[in-house]
């Protein structure tokens with residue numbers, strides 16, 4: 001399995017972050033991404049994060065600067081053993097004390113940019129639309145813990161689950177029963193994810209939509225079971 005790190009360094013206020021304009025791989029060429037790269041044989045993810053960040057931005061950090069915020073995996077749920085193209089990306093966030101010291105250190109341009117402006121930019125690797133927010137929340141809101149994201153699957157962390165329950169999640173919008181059951185996975189797209197849910201009491205089914213940027217839940221109209 002190929003293993004990568006991806007890091008988002010924010011300034012102390014969380015208002016700006018470091019981005020790099022990718023030349024490679026081909027599917028990222030011309031797009032902004034966080035800073036990262038391949039985890040070499042024998043490296044821990046945090047070690048690789050420090051090394052890659054120094055190589056690409058010239059700025060030295062230490063492993064404890066980087067907080068793990070998510071683990072993205074690609075796998076085909078039906079494929080066992082896992083396919084060769086399976087990969088995992090260890091996502092880190094850091095509140096940089098010295099963010100303005102970053103500079104272009106390779107053939108890939110490094111900038112410090114406002115978070116809000118970055119999210120408006122279509123020339124970004126698409127999953128950054130929500131990864132940046134996820135990383136920022138994980139860094140600046142203390143109670144969050146590591147989130148596991150799998151392409152095709154996503155398990156929501158504790159804090160998000162609490163918010164989900166507080167907003168009426170996990171109860172049936174038709175009969176109010178809390179005997180509801182989600183499909184075992186959440187579909188992730190560029191801006192959020194959806195989960196099929198059904199009520200075990202009245203058999204209604206509906207779709208919960210999670211917007212990962214801001215984490216609001218839009219409840220689709222439930223359909224009565226036949």
Ligand SMILES: [Zn+2]
Nearest residue numbers: 172175199202
């Ligand atoms: Zn119900």
